[in-house]
Amino acid sequence: MKATxxxxxxxYVKSRYERKVYDxxxxxxxxxFLPMVKEERKWSDRKKMVEKPLFPSYVFVNINSSLDFYKAxxxxGACMYIRFGMEYAKISEQEISxxxxxxxxKYITNIEVSTMLPKIGDLMEITYGPLSGLNCKIIKVNNEHKIIVQIESLQQNITATVPSSYLFNKLTA
Known part of the structure; x- marks a missing residue:
C-alpha cells in the first residue's frame, strides 16, 4: 500500500454487513459514514418501512493514520478498500458533506443509486439546496424530472427528484 x-x-464490506461494520x-x-435511506417493502400480508444503505456494500472511513487504515x-465483515488502478478511492470532505x-x-425524494452512466441529456448545474454547485444530467421518467448527479470519486450516480427551479442550464449560459 502506498502511504495513506x-x-x-x-x-468495501460483505453484503448486508454495512451496519455491523459501521458499528x-x-x-x-x-x-x-454510512448513509441510509428508508424504503417501503411490500410482502403479501403487510408493508413496512426499512432502512437500507444508499451505497450497498460501501462504508466511508475517515483515515487519520496507517493504524486506522489497518484497524478498519x-x-x-470488511473486505478491502476500493481502488481505481493503483490509487485508493478517496472521497473529499465536501462530497461527504x-x-x-x-x-x-425532506424535499428531496425517491433517492436511487446507479452505476450506469447517464443517458444523453441536458447538462445542468444545481443552483439551490444542499447539492448546489454540482453538475448533473437530466432524464425524464414518468413525467418526473430526475437529476442524476455523478460523484466522480465513487464512479456512481445518485438519482434524486428535486424541483426544476433549482436548476440552471449550463448550455444556454
Whole structure:
C-alpha cells in the first residue's frame, strides 16, 4: 500500500454487513459514514418501512493514520478498500458533506443509486439546496424530472427528484 494520507476512503464490506461494520468502526473510535435511506417493502400480508444503505456494500472511513487504515480493514465483515488502478478511492470532505445534507433533506425524494452512466441529456448545474454547485444530467421518467448527479470519486450516480427551479442550464449560459 502506498502511504495513506488523511481523508475519507471507501471500504468495501460483505453484503448486508454495512451496519455491523459501521458499528464496529464506531466502537473503535474510527470516524465512519454510512448513509441510509428508508424504503417501503411490500410482502403479501403487510408493508413496512426499512432502512437500507444508499451505497450497498460501501462504508466511508475517515483515515487519520496507517493504524486506522489497518484497524478498519481488520473489522469483521470488511473486505478491502476500493481502488481505481493503483490509487485508493478517496472521497473529499465536501462530497461527504453534500451526501450527508442530501440524506437530511425532506424535499428531496425517491433517492436511487446507479452505476450506469447517464443517458444523453441536458447538462445542468444545481443552483439551490444542499447539492448546489454540482453538475448533473437530466432524464425524464414518468413525467418526473430526475437529476442524476455523478460523484466522480465513487464512479456512481445518485438519482434524486428535486424541483426544476433549482436548476440552471449550463448550455444556454
Amino acid at each position: 494520507h488523511n481523508g475519507w476512503y471507501v471500504l 464496529a468502526l464506531q466502537s473503535l473510535s474510527i470516524e465512519s 480493514l481488520a473489522v469483521n 453534500k451526501i450527508d445534507l442530501l440524506m437530511g433533506k
